[in-house]
Amino acid sequence: MIGDADRLFLRRAVELATRGLYSVSGNPRVGCLIVRDGEVLGRGWHQRAGGPHAEENALRDAGGDARGATVYVSLEPCSHTGRQPPCVDALIRHGVARVVVALGDPDPRVSGRGCQALRDAGVRVEVAEVACAADLNAGYLQRMRRGLPFVRVKVAASLDGRAAMAGGESQWITSPEARSDAQHWRARSSAIVTGVGTVLADDPALTVREERFAVDGLVRQPLVAILDRRGRTPRTARLFAAEAETPADGLSDGTQAQRPAQRKVLLFCDGEAPEAHPNAEVARTPAAAGLGEVLRRLASRACDEVLVEAGPTLTGAFFSEGLWDEAVIYLAPKLLGTRSLPLARFAVDRLADSLTARVHAVDPIGPDIRVVLRSAQPQAS
Ligand code: AOF
Ligand code: ZN
Secondary structure (H helix, E strand, O other): OOOOHHHHHHHHHHHHOOOOOOOOOOOOOOOOEEEOOOOOEEEEEEEOOOOHHHHHHHHHHOOOOOOOOOOEOOOOOOOOOOOOHHHHHHHHOOOOEEEHHHOOOOOOOOOOOHHHHHHHHEEEEEEEEOOOHHOHOOOHHHHHHHHHHHHHHHEEEEEEEEEEOOOOOOOOOOOOOHHHHHHHHHHHHOOEEEEEHHHHHOOOOOOOOOOOOOOOOOEOOOOOEEEEOOOOOOOOHHHHHHHOEEEEHHHOOOOOOOOEEEEOEEEOOOOOOOOOOOOOEEEEEEHHHHHHHHHHHHOOOOOOOEEEEEHHHHHHHHOOOOOOOOOEEEOOOOOOOOOOEEOOOOOOOOHHOOOOOOHHHHEEEOEEEEEEEEOOOOOOO
């Protein structure tokens, strides 16, 4: 039986998991709490893919003393050996009495086997299926269950839905507050997807630039995927300059003590990319394969959440092909009129064919408005 106290501790385990929001990519965000007689003995959370799991960190925080305790964990403990040893073995070895889980793990290597192994060893196991635990890992869950990342499309526009002037002028429609807020979506993403048109027109750095996203003094930079059929991305593009992880104290002045690895840039090309930068990796995809194939390729590279930051044509393609889960739309209280360009280019002729979504949240951000929409249908695949 799961009681009120159990639910409270589970929520706290999910809160701990949330600390990994910006640093964990390619693995689930997981938190763990070890409790005995109402006293918290240890807390742990998963910090980086490949690093120790939340359970291991919590056991260490408890000084190894977990005999007879209840373990609250936001994801089913693992039973396989990956880059880390199986957590169920560690929990059994430490003699825990009970494990309360907020979410089953769909990883095919686990998928119920974690809970079963604990039960086989005489540990009581309960699974609560807590909604906020699933929300936090929506990308991981979608990748494991469907082989697709969670796709979030970000756009900035005027209140009449215009993203650029006819001459292409598009920067700074929204406020500095909105642009700073938008960094959050980048920081939590495994990859940013854009089109070569945006790279050629704006030369964006596509980096995470704020210290608030640092964990242990490092800001993880998401992979950049450029849809660049003919390989036109210039070698001098600014987005090649970023590191995989940027030291937080070097964000403002560009000075860094050591030179970490460059962040990954993937070029989705039809053939070879004639100008490809040495740090770019060319992913050859026949044009006919479409955006669904691009997303599946990103999922196969452990991308859980993907952020589309592109111009009206690519944005329109994600919308019209139904390849999106969430849209984050920043609207400035301005009207740009009929000579400006739409935020998404796609055509429908009848109202009945319009793209209709669900409003998830609406918030003022500085002088602007942020609207978060969720797709009414699951992503087409
Ligand atoms: C995590 N952190 O706290 C838990 C995970 O390659 P590995 O060894 O890190 O294994 C990754 C898998 O481990 C992951 O897909 C999930 O099934 C399981 N649990 N993973 O990264 C954690 N508890
Ligand atoms: Zn584990």
